[in-house]
Amino acid sequence: MALLEMRDVSVTYRTGGLDVPAVRGVTLSVDSGETLGIAGESGCGKSTLTSTVLRMQPKSATVTGEVLVDGKDVTTMTWGKVRALRWAQASMVFQGAMHALNPVQKIGVQIAEPILLHDKKATHASADKRVGELLEMVGLPARRADAYPHQLSGGQKQRVMIAMALACGPQLVVADEPTTALDVMVQAQVLDLMASLVKDLGLAMVLISHDLSVLSSACDRIAVMYAGQIVEEGPATQVFDSPAHPYSGALAGAFPRIGDARFRYAPSGLPGDPPFPGEVPDGCSFHPRCPRAIDRCRAEEPALLQLTRPGADRRAACHLAEVRA
Ligand SMILES: Nc1ncnc2c1ncn2[C@@H]1O[C@H](COP(=O)(O)OP(=O)(O)O)[C@@H](O)[C@H]1O
Ligand SMILES: [Mg+2]
Incomplete structure (x- = not known):
């Protein structure tokens, strides 16, 4: 189907x-x-x-x-x-990766947000682990979770947007x-x-x-x-x-x-x-x-x-x- x-x-x-x-x-x-x-x-x-x-x-x-x-x-x-x-x-990746991320929040926190909202069983520790896996899935080192958006290039930001879209396993x-x-x-x-x-x-x-x-x-x-x-x-x-x-x-x-x-x-x-x-x-x-x-x-x-x-x-x-x- x-x-x-x-x-x-x-x-x-x-x-x-x-x-x-x-x-x-x-x-x-x-x-x-x-x-x-x-x-x-x-x-x-x-x-x-x-x-x-x-x-x-x-x-x-x-x-x-x-x-x-x-x-x-x-x-x-x-x-x-x-x-x-x-x-x-189902999730979406938008055009404006440069502007879609919150500039004053670390990207790891932003990727974790939908996980914590949607998965009632998720803890902060399990969400952090998932964020690391997602970042590696899109070709970024897990430690980049601590970066702010301005510390990333345009391509890296778009990878973060993709990681976010995949966060809840759509x-x-x-x-x-x-x-x-x-x-x-x-x-x-x-x-x-x-x-x-x-x-x-x-x-x-x-x-x-x-x-x-x-x-x-x-x-x-x-x-x-x-x-x-x-x-x-x-x-x-x-x-x-x-x-x-x-x-x-x-x-x-x-x-x-x-x-x-x-x-x-x-x-x-x-x-x-x-x-x-x-x-x-x-x-x-x-x-x-x-x-x-x-x-x-x-x-x-x-x-x-x-x-x-x-x-x-x-x-x-x-x-x-x-x-x-
Ligand atoms: N919120 C809206 N109100 C009125 N017209 C809109 C709105 N959004 C898009 N349109 C019109 O709908 C048409 C299709 O737009 P859009 O779907 O954005 O096209 P595309 O994504 O292919 O560039 C355009 O003529 C646009 O002006
Ligand atoms: Mg369009």
Whole structure:
């Protein structure tokens, strides 16, 4: 059974008398031991979608559909059950490791806090021991528990955030742009760490990034989001190496893989911006920016369909997806 299953999830923000449909009918699932990447430009709804996993969306948001964690729907469970789920079953790693830690508290104390809150049997001594194990798990010496955040580098702080997310032994970890603020070398180390934790601990992980090349090496599968919807989903290497949707192709081209000769003579970018949630055009939401759009794309919204081309284990929402094979 999938550890995380989202069924037809939509999220609409109500602001200033206006409805902002930020996520529109997303269906996806993640198994234990698997990393799903979610890619897409800023504003495509990635954070909004994943905020529903721990019911962290603001009060102004209305969520429809089902968000099942280990078979239980987070959108309808009591707040008591949601609190029990947070940390212990599912946890989050956020982008801003630099600022998310308390500057006046030693990191060991901060990692121990959720352990002491969630495990009624935990003592200060047992929590300290667990903190040491967690720090070593993320590649830091146990004695660093005595450090204050300002005594750590950016990459080390992000490792501490990961240790904290793992503190209560969750089965599911959602990481929202966990490496975006880090330099390229440190980013690769942190991603390797996360990938090995997924395999060693049998976790299910959702990894969000605007950078498709980062996801292609760190994930098993990738879902590409555009204007609040999934436009392509499939094995990471297939989506990156032979994208079926022109938007995935543009994302792959915008973030070249270093050392990959294919990108050397074909620098590419994508002009324009994704539409605002309330102003999504008719037909295919991507058609105004799509170099391959035909009349049908302007008139008819493409469904997210399984590709029939040989060897493809993918879904794509594009009238031309099969033609590109
Ligand atoms: N609290 C909010 N109230 C109203 N609109 C929001 C709120 N949070 C996000 N949005 C809008 O929802 C859309 C999706 O945002 P977000 O989920 O943050 O995208 P991403 O994570 O892909 O960058 C954006 O257009 C954004 O402006
Ligand atoms: Mg975001």
